[in-house]
Amino acid sequence: MKLPQARGPISRALFDYMHDGPNAKSSLVVRMCRASDALDDVDLQIALWALYELHFRSFDDIDERWEWDPTLLAVRSKLEDAFDHALHEAIRDALKKQSACVQANASTRGGDLASRFFELVGAFEGPALAQRVQRDASAEQIREFLLSRSIYHLKEADAQTWAIPRISGPAKSALVELQFDEYGNGIAGQTHAELFAITLDEAGLDSSYGAYIDEVGAPTLAANNVMSFFGLHRRHRGAAMGHLAAFEATSSLPCRRYAAGLRRAGFSEAAADYFDEHIEADAVHEQLAVRAICVNLVKGEPQLEADILFGALCCLVLDSRQSAELIARWDDHDDSATPVQSPSVVGAP
Ligand SMILES: [Fe+2]
Ligand SMILES: [Fe+2]
Structure with missing residues (x-):
């Protein structure tokens, strides 16, 4: 690149x-x-x-x-x-x-961290991108979605790996277990980044690393930069793990919808594989990230709880901004009925 x-x-x-x-x-x-x-x-x-x-x-x-x-x-x-x-x-x-529940959680109220975390994520309202993809996004719009997400998914899990040497004990073991899965359990060609590259190829997009960096806007870049910002600074280890937990906790159901949307729009089974894989994987990762990583992290370092919730909110807010940018572009397109600038597409599905 x-x-x-x-x-x-x-x-x-x-x-x-x-x-x-x-x-x-x-x-x-x-x-x-x-x-x-x-x-x-x-x-x-x-x-x-x-x-x-x-x-x-x-x-x-x-x-x-x-x-x-x-x-x-x-x-x-x-x-x-x-x-x-x-x-x-x-x-x-x-x-x-946001709702009173989200606001109360942001300032840490009673109960254990896991229940507070799940309440916070469950009550947060973001744009309905996954429903849109499942229901009526066109094949071109789904390609736009895929290329926007390619900035992260082609280096999926890498920024979180930086946290491994920065934490210890059961939280570290759980993070290694989660990352091992992200990296395909040691099987060549099975890292989640490589699975997403197959999705891009199947969708007729360019799967080379960073291929679309000149085409994405500030919200997509910010959603990616926040992971590197947290991952590269030891002082943000709590925020890094909170971000990871929120990411995993908001992935499984949307991935089911994305897989359904790709099939509805005529993409191949191989294109949907990445999302199929994450329906089950991220349901497991969510539990690992919240209960085994974040909960254990605050047992050893209770002062990190506020950072964990801050990192989780950063994930929810920045991912919402990234999704909202895409939806706004699609809505503008629908309203004006004039063609929007298409992403660079190297083929057709
Ligand atoms: Fe993954
Ligand atoms: Fe995951």
Whole structure:
């Protein structure tokens, strides 16, 4: 994969600097936006995504030594401050619109962590993307959904793996068990990322890593960046596990709907396999993540409970924003009856 396209002055300055190589004498000046705009600022989000990608598979057109370059780490830290601030604002705003149950859980009320967690997730109201895919999304719209999700699913579980050395005891063992499953139980070709690549191929989309990074908007980038932000900082280990638990707890039923939607729209059985696999897997992962990881984590470190719930809310709110962006585009399209810009499609199902 090559560096993505710049989307504004921050990413342009950053990518020009990165192309020059760590030994060049060029300087990097990054002008920041207002922090509260960070979740909607595609320029900031693509810059942050690229800086995080240095720790995953990086880019073919830049020097690998950039990963630990002090200047880039300083820029990343500034972007993360803006991101962190915006996350807290978004959670606060979203909570105002949610039910009293969600609001009460966010400030940790009585009961054990697991029951509070399940109440919080169960009461959270997000956009009905899965119902839309199941019921009436067109094949083109389902491809848009798949390419948006490809940014995460082609590196599925990787950001959470960073938490393994940061926790201990039963919580660590449970996280390893969950991740082992995400990585296909040691069977070559069976990692969930590879299963999703098959879905993309079957849908006539490009399954190469990062193929659609230039086509996704700020909500998709933010939903991905939050996992790297939590995963790369030890101090956010609680939020990382809360995010993971909320992700798993909101996956099984939607995956049933996605699989049904793909079949309804004429996609192949092989295309639906990834979602079929997650109906059962994520029902198990949900229990593992909440009861065996998060509950055990707070037994050893009770101060992490608020972070776990914060991470869970970040997952719910950012995934809702990602889904809402897609639905809004589909609704605009329906209203105007004019063609929307199609994703790059390399074939047909
Ligand atoms: Fe998975
Ligand atoms: Fe899972």
